[in-house]
Amino acid sequence: MAKPRVKDIKILADTKYLKMYDAEYVNKNGDDRNWSIASRKDLNTVKDRFFNGKEDKIDAVIIVATHVEENKLVVIKQFRIPLNDYVYELPAGLVDSGEEFEDTVRRELKEETGLDLVEIDYDNTKDKAYVSTGMTDESVAVVYCTCTGKMSKDYLEADEDIEVMLLSKEEAKELIKSDKKIDVKTLLSIQKFLCES
Numbered sequence: 001m002a003k004p005r006v007k008d009i010k011i012l013a014d015t016k017y018l019k020m021y022d023a024e025y026v027n028k029n030g031d032d033r034n035w036s037i038a039s040r041k042d043l044n045t046v047k048d049r050f051f052n053g054k055e056d057k058i059d060a061v062i063i064v065a066t067h068v069e070e071n072k073l074v075v076i077k078q079f080r081i082p083l084n085d086y087v088y089e090l091p092a093g094l095v096d097s098g099e100e101f102e103d104t105v106r107r108e109l110k111e112e113t114g115l116d117l118v119e120i121d122y123d124n125t126k127d128k129a130y131v132s133t134g135m136t137d138e139s140v141a142v143v144y145c146t147c148t149g150k151m152s153k154d155y156l157e158a159d160e161d162i163e164v165m166l167l168s169k170e171e172a173k174e175l176i177k178s179d180k181k182i183d184v185k186t187l188l189s190i191q192k193f194l195c196e197s
Contacts (some may be wrong), residue, residue, distance in 0.1 A: 001028045006050050007134075011043055012036065017094075021046060021137055037137040040094070046137070051077045057127050060140045061104045064189045065147045068118055072166035074147060075175075075186060076112060079161040086163075087181040090189060092140070101141040103125065113164045114152025120145045131185075136172040142185070 006025045008120040013020040021037045039046060040059045048054040065074040077086050093108030095101060106117045131138045151164040167175065172190045175182065 002026075002030065004028050007032075008044055009043065009050060010036075016190060019043070023050075036135075038088055038138075040138055049137075056137075056139070058101060058139045058141050060092055060094045060138070061101050061108060062140050062142045062185050063105055063109055064142065064144045064192075065113075065115065065117075066107060066145075066193075067115065067166050068146050068148045070166050072168050073172060073190065074109075074110065074113060074115065074166050075167050075172075075190075077163040077165065083181060085181060086161075087183055088175060088186055090186050091184040101143065105141075105143050105145060109147060111155040111157070112160065112162055113147075114155060115147040115164075116149045118146040118148050167193075 004025055004027050008024040009021045010024075011019065011105050011188070012022050014087055017040065019039045019041070021039060021043070023035045023037055023109050025033055025035060037046075041049075041056060045054075045056055063074070066072065067074060074091060076089050077092055078089050079085070080087050091109055091112045093104060093112070095104045098150050099107075102120060109117050110188065121144040126142045128139050129142050131140060151166070153162070153164075156162055165171075172194055176187060176190055
């Protein structure tokens with residue numbers, strides 16, 4: 001048996017924020033196969049990573065923020081088109097071209113919540129992790145930080161329908177026990193928040 005390897009990548013669909021690729025690959029038994037990949041990266045970047053071993057940049061940040069004065073976890077409830085419903089999430093956003101992830105954290109935290117970044121906890125922050133590897137190559141920085149200020153909807157973009165909340169440990173327990181839709185990254189972050197003393 002050999003290691004699986006990708007032979008070629010072709011574009012299936014190309015939109016502003018998302019691309020769909022067909023990866024032709026050989027499986028461990030030597031059989032030719034195809035796999036569909038959703039990506040935020042352009043074809044040249046994907047091919048450079050697959051065939052030239054080049055490291056790519058992260059696509060987005062996930063913000064695990066604790067409000068300093070309230071000692072509560074910042075969570076948002078956002079309308080998401082793929083679910084046609086609201087889902088509980090963490091503040092997050094795409095990294096703009098040429099932007100460092102710390103700048104993205106500051107910008108997205110303000111935009112989605114109205115809150116101001118105080119400090120990033122680099123000891124707990126992971127600067128590159130993958131979201132759903134069976135479907136996408138999307139990578140994110142999972143950023144633990146503190147914030148301050150008052151929640152506001154004044155900075156939301158037109159397509160963002162977000163309600164911001166600060167969860168106490170008791171409220172966080174109630175949320176994960178409920179039947180409400182919750183993003184897996186948010187669920188894991190809430191569980192970590194509940195384990196902290």
